[in-house]
Amino acid sequence: MSQKIKAPNDKNRSFLWGIVALVVICVVFIGFMVFNGRKSSDIELSAADVSFSVAVEDGVIQLRSTDGGGGDVPTADVYEDYSCTHCADLSEVDGDSIQAAVEAGQLNANLHSVNFLDSNGNESSSRTGAVAMAIADTGDAGAFWAFHDKAFTDQAEVARDWRFDELADAAEQLGVESDVVESIRDESVMEKYKPSLQANGDRLRELMGDQAGTPALYIDGEYLTVQRDPEDPSKLKDWVPDVIGRDEADADAPKESGAATETESSDAE
Template structure:
């Protein structure tokens, strides 16, 4: 006599229990993944809490596709320049390291007014590139009038460019801004990425302006009266401009 094989109905109570077991495993996995993501958020910028920050004694005005750095006591004959920079440009980073302190002093003394014009041509047309997203974070601070946070975040993104290039999300930029004292409103604006597209348009306009005035787009550049400041070493541009 042959034995009959009984096939279980997957819709029976036994099958139902198996399905619920799978659901439970998936739910636990989701919780674990969520915990890992949440616990990891902010880890990339925790060290910024220990970083020495700089308090500046000048104002920043966001207009005409630029951040204008000007002392409240700027002299009537203060020299005015356009500084073009790209957050993916290593030479821009080196220029910031070498000259930001001198530039800050000259602006605070009222001898110099600087229009910082952000470029993103090194993103090569990608709106999600590092240059654009870094600029969006920094410009959000300038637009909100949070000058100290703007200056410190810009300095960090330039000085530590090699360590963070193409590794940060909007969350990371937002967390960094928070570490530098940005308001909750501005932090959330950075986190949402809502000003990334406008920043791309701004950077494109700056590139067009630079190309119209000089016939080429590159960085870093210091422009005065529509022409490049003539200097053998761009790190010495203030010596030429300020005489």
């Protein structure tokens, strides 16, 4: 019976290839960890150049003119969820208009953050909403508005991917006070602001019942349907020009013509 005779270096070659494979795996793993670790340090944000004030009152983020306006003007109550795609669509078309109208003293804006879309253990709505409220609570309007814009413009990255370290780094980039940045990093921001997000959601359910969903818009307490842009139905219509341009006689009767857009419902919790 014949036996196959192996070359004396075969075992050494196998051992060396095993070492090479192990080194490659380690390099890939370390590279992955370094990439993830650098993700938050790559954040580059700066505060927005705005001339309105921001304050948090009973869990509501209030934007007001700093130039003496904002008295007898329409008040818009906007209910939004930082994980809601339709809210991101609305922010895309009304963000600049809200800023301009508030700065000009033509509109008061109240932003009600809710957490309807927390689901399956992923508290993306609560996490981003709590951080937004914490930044607004510092009174730094530029930092808040820049974060609000970033959160909705890059929703998939911020709401669904960023965790507290990335959010804290973003707040730090925006010049937010160090104690607030630390409260974001150690996650205590959730304990402080999540109840406000839930209360805002409960308030919207009281207003809309089973139809509660985001985005939802109220002008001087009256519901205003969010419409599609007639020139581009793939987008939502900017409602601000219609609201600030209404005749005084129509101020208490917002128009609701046109089909309502889809909303992301509280049933998704």
